[in-house]
Amino acid sequence: MTLQEMLEKSVWGRQLGAAQLQHVIQQARERPVAAGQPMVRNGELAEHWIGLISGFGKMSIWSADGRETALIGTAPGGWFGEGTLIKRGRWQYDAVALRDTRLALIPRETFEWLRANSLPFNHYLQQLMSARMGFFIAQLCNDRLLDSTARVARSLAGLYNPELYPEPGLFLDLRQAEVAQLAGVSRQRANAALQVLEDAGLLQVGRRGIEVLSLQGLRDYASPG
Structure with missing residues (x-):
């Protein structure tokens, strides 16, 4: 699957107008990440909304004594980083490619442009963030059990x-x-x-x-x- 095909087939991409989608396609970039290499690093400024074209990834955090806690997996077609971008913040976790992975990168400026110009895109973000929060709450409640x-x-x-x-x-x-x-x-x-x-x-x-x-x-x- 190409970067353009991934954007066109995405849930939120199908809800954009033709001109809006074309603008996103023009601004988006693809980045390959080798297995075991970071997709994002904890502490770095978030500059892109990130989707997986292919491959698999994992988000995790590390304790002061070096213990890793896996947060969530990332699969093809999934997107992450919207909350950090909205806050104009830095990554609060590490995300690593579990195999050779191709990323779709939507620049912060384009992401903010979509938020300002597409109501369906905002609805999608709300649903995405709610679903992720629900996953994390269930994980927190159940992890020790x-x-x-x-x-x-x-x-x-x-x-x-x-x-x-x-x-x-x-x-x-x-x-x-x-x-x-x-x-x-x-x-x-x-x-x-x-x-x-x-x-x-x-x-x-x-x-x-x-x-x-x-x-x-x-x-x-x-x-x-």
Whole structure:
């Protein structure tokens, strides 16, 4: 998928007028990020609204003693950074590419132009920010109650939030090491968790990725109690 195709097919892009969309296409830029490299760095000034054309990423924060807390995964078609841009702030987290990734960058000026000129775009931002806040609240409430298997189930189910990402399909092109990074657990625990979930009939692990057999089952497994 090209940068232009990604913008044209995005939920918010389809709601723009033809002239508005063309303006965004002209201003947008693509940036490749190699696996393991930062998409954004904590403390840097946010200059772009960022979407994933392809690849996978992870947002996380680090404690003073070097412990990482995974916040949320980022999948193709997803966008992030709107809250930081609106506040004209600096990134409060690190975002790293889990594999070779292509980013769509919307400059701050273009982002603000859209906010000033498109009511549907503002409605989209409200829905996006509300969905992300809901995800974070649920994660905060449940994190201490979930074991590693439930964390893996939650991370996979989280990729099916239609307000955060387009429908990814029931086959996830994810390696087991990437699942571990998304869930914030060791690779060994991620592999064991995937085996438990596979034995429960919720997914099937293949050589090329993971096939989700029961999305609701994953969501239920990730719910404490």
